[in-house]
Amino acid sequence: MISWILLCPCAQRRRKSRGKELSFRADGTSPSSSVTLNESSISGSFSIGSKSYATSPGKPVQKFQGGRPFSFAELSKATEKFSPACKIGQGGFGAVYKGKLSDGSIVAIKRAKKKSYDARLCNEFETEVRMLLAVDHLNLVKFIGYLEENEERILVVEYVPNGNLREHLDGVHGVTLDLGMRLDICIDVAHALTYLHMYAGNPIIHRDVKPSNILLTEKFRAKVADFGFSRMGPLEIGETHVSTQVKGTAGYLDPEYLKKFQLTEKSDVYSFGILLLEIITGRKPIDEKREAKEKITIKWAFRKFLDGKVIEILDPRIEKSDATFMVADRVAELAFQCAAPSKQERPSMKKVTEVLWGIRRDYHTLLENRNNACMETDSMSVSSLQFADTAGHGAAETTLR
Numbered sequence: 266m267i268s269w270i271l272l273c274p275c276a277q278r279r280r281k282s283r284g285k286e287l288s289f290r291a292d293g294t295s296p297s298s299s300v301t302l303n304e305s306s307i308s309g310s311f312s313i314g315s316k317s318y319a320t321s322p323g324k325p326v327q328k329f330q331g332g333r334p335f336s337f338a339e340l341s342k343a344t345e346k347f348s349p350a351c352k353i354g355q356g357g358f359g360a361v362y363k364g365k366l367s368d369g370s371i372v373a374i375k376r377a378k379k380k381s382y383d384a385r386l387c388n389e390f391e392t393e394v395r396m397l398l399a400v401d402h403l404n405l406v407k408f409i410g411y412l413e414e415n416e417e418r419i420l421v422v423e424y425v426p427n428g429n430l431r432e433h434l435d436g437v438h439g440v441t442l443d444l445g446m447r448l449d450i451c452i453d454v455a456h457a458l459t460y461l462h463m464y465a466g467n468p469i470i471h472r473d474v475k476p477s478n479i480l481l482t483e484k485f486r487a488k489v490a491d492f493g494f495s496r497m498g499p500l501e502i503g504e505t506h507v508s509t510q511v512k513g514t515a516g517y518l519d520p521e522y523l524k525k526f527q528l529t530e531k532s533d534v535y536s537f538g539i540l541l542l543e544i545i546t547g548r549k550p551i552d553e554k555r556e557a558k559e560k561i562t563i564k565w566a567f568r569k570f571l572d573g574k575v576i577e578i579l580d581p582r583i584e585k586s587d588a589t590f591m592v593a594d595r596v597a598e599l600a601f602q603c604a605a606p607s608k609q610e611r612p613s614m615k616k617v618t619e620v621l622w623g624i625r626r627d628y629h630t631l632l633e634n635r636n637n638a639c640m641e642t643d644s645m646s647v648s649s650l651q652f653a654d655t656a657g658h659g660a661a662e663t664t665l666r
Contacts, residue, residue: 331398333410377418389493390418396492400465404457406490425488431476434547441582446485447544448625453487455618462530462614468498474536475517516550531608538603542566545596547580570597588631595624
């Protein structure tokens with residue numbers, strides 16, 4: 266039986282199966298960041314850069330350099346006192362609400378669970394603020410502000426109106442994502458990760474790439490969210506990894522990271538490979554409801570790939586054609602390369618993005634050629650009918666004469 270982590274087609278070799286890895290959310294130290302914290306002082310003032318500001322009771326304190334500090338009263342009003350009617354999501358960190366600020370802007374307000382608030386959640390909150398402050402990209406959710414007051418930890422970020430990718434793969438919103446839309450989403454996420462790894466100042470490893478952390482706009486473009494588990498990548502020359510406790514989600518975790526506690530940008534590449542398969546198959550990475558040979562999606566898909574039956578892994582809601590077969594074959598191959606057992610065998614996210622661009626270009630070319638062929642066929646059919654009609658009319662006139 267082929268192990269689900271032995272999936273690089275170029276390797277084509279067997280290794281001992283690790284079985285199903287159990288990934289988890291574990292406690293860990295707060296990641297380092299290049300963003301400077303400015304703590305409020307006991308005297309009731311705080312500083313940003315070289316400037317000092319006095320604070321007054323009830324006024325939000327600027328702890329982080331950047332972003333807007335909110336008061337609890339502002340956010341309570343924005344969400345109608347955190348009304349269940351405004352609630353749009355729930356996660357391990359807490360609840361997410363849709364809110365309307367005093368200037369009329371619509372935002373997403375992420376409130377931590379107070380009853381379970383502990384050092385771990387404190388680390389996740391501060392990590393997410395730091396990371397959001399450090400990035401700026403079209404395919405990343407934009408940071409607006411925060412509240413950190415007594416036991417309250419609240420993030421205010423860009424509101425993305427169309428739910429998350431997992432909901433759409435499950436058909437929750439009643440819209441079927443066609444293959445073109447899915448390719449666009451893959452490329453958007455690849456752009457976001459390439460930016461984090463290469464262009465965000467210091468390299469950032471997201472560490473929790475999965476469909477529920479990918480939000481969709483009204484035009485079905487993707488924005489990566491949730492930086493609570495993110496870490497700065499290796500910063501010193503010669504460093505190859507960051508040694509850290511394991512955090513992430515079952516089914517998406519890099520097996521090398523699980524085994525060695527060594528986090529690299531290639532750990533995100535592995536997760537992205539799993540995500541690619543999830544997008545084209547519609548299946549979660551681990552599905553206990555399926556029969557034994559199909560429970561681990563990547564293992565099942567790889568077997569189909571080797572048997573030349575890759576078209577069978579496509580989400581059944583996607584129309585089958587030569588164009589979709591091409592996409593299924595090439596995206597699956599790329600996914601297996603991303604999920605190679607060794608990080609050295611995985612491509613960079615920049616390379617992955619380039620490959621996906623090529624796949625999308627060829628897909629649209631095939632669709633265009635097919636449409637042109639259909640138009641030519643229709644034109645020939647119309648001409649034949651016109652000829653038949655003309656010939657029949659001429660024959661009728663000859664008979665009358």
